[in-house]
Amino acid sequence: MTDLAPQLAKFAAQSARTLGRRHPEPAAAPRSEYQRDRDRIVHSTAFRRLEYKTQVFVNHEGDLFRTRLTHSLEVAQIGRTLARMLGLDEDLTETLALAHDLGHTPFGHVGQDVLNDCMKEHGGFEHNLQSLRVVDELEQKYAEFEGLNLTFEAREGILKHCSLKNAAKLGEVGRRFIEGRQPSLEAQATNLADEIAYNNHDVDDGLRSGLISVEQLEQVDIFARHLDIVRGLYPKLNDRRLIHETVRRMINTLVVDLLEQTRRNIARHQPESLDDVRGCPPLAAFSPGVLEQHRELKRFLFQNLYRHYKVARMSEKAQRLLRELFQAFSNEPRLMPPEHRARADLDPHRAVADYIAGMTDRYAIREHRRIYDIEELA
Ligand code: MG
Secondary structure: OOOOOOOOOOOOOHHHHHOEEEOOOHHHHOOOOOHHHHHHHHOOHHHHHHHHHOOOHHHOOOOOOOOHHHHHHHHHHHHHHHHHHHHOOOHHHHHHHHHHOOOOOHHHHHHHHHHHHHHOOOOOOHHHHHHHHHHHOOOOOOOOOOOOOOOOHHHHHHHOOHHHHHHHHHHHHHHHHHHHOOOHHHHHHHHHHHHHHHHHHHHHHHHHHHHOHHHOOOOOOHHHHHHHHHHHHOOOHHHHHHHHHHHHHHHHHHHHHHHHHHHHHHHHHHHOOOOHHOOOOOOOOOOHHHHHHHHHHHHHHHHHHHOOHHHHHHHHHHHHHHHHHHHHHHHHHHHHHHHHHHHHHHHHHHHHHHHHOOOOOHHHHHHHHHHHHHOOOO
């Protein structure tokens, strides 16, 4: 039998040398520690909820748009490719990809902004920090510990950004923000895989929705260039195939560029271990030229898709709905189901934020009806 297990680079995260779990547990054998982390994410409640949480389009707007679940799977796919090519730990990379959006509120970014605003006198709300809260505390299914008890490397990678004030309260996992150190290359690669995934699938979803057009996208260099190639090869291709052939080439260009630039950065800084990676500047990166093209596409989507009046209308409704839920539950915590009500004894506002952040789009809509519509059953 041939050994198909890929060779790990010396700067990769090594499962056998993990900094460990907060609550010590026997080894995960025959799985590696990071495989166990990944498996715990897949079996979590928060992970299943991603199916009904969205980013740009709300769940009931259409069955074919990305949800946070399919987005996370696309991030994992790109992340694993990067990990394999760079000799990184694929299981840790996959763990981070599948977990990176667990703390996201219903209705995408607007939800996070509303909760942050409602919580401004009570410690604020950051979705990255919330993802860590989900895996550290809010998932309650194991007999011996709160949360999923993930390894340090998984927790470190999940916490992508964090204010210095919050970092100071987090102990070991927050320390890198204070010291200006980087997370593992697995985490760095996953962050960029996330950017590649959403930029490209938002082009696809945006076109599918009709909110943006191919003609508009032709102003964007990276799109126009790949569209030209596809049109040259297949002059008679229909729109759906034309778009897919273009998008897949854009993803490939970004992934290949990211691999090449990251390899150059590694060759320049010569990290000998994960700890060296933490002390280097960010090693996973696009080349300056491709970075600019990537940013141009991002700006285009911001202007033309995320700020489209139809998206703005939905965001406005979502904001109002979440604000009203927050108001109702913080005025009267007894309106929450018992497990959330119990948490309110410790910190009422945080309990409300946790409850709302955990909701799917459709659950939030239903809950709002149950609270405010007199004809709806409680
Ligand atoms: Mg994401």
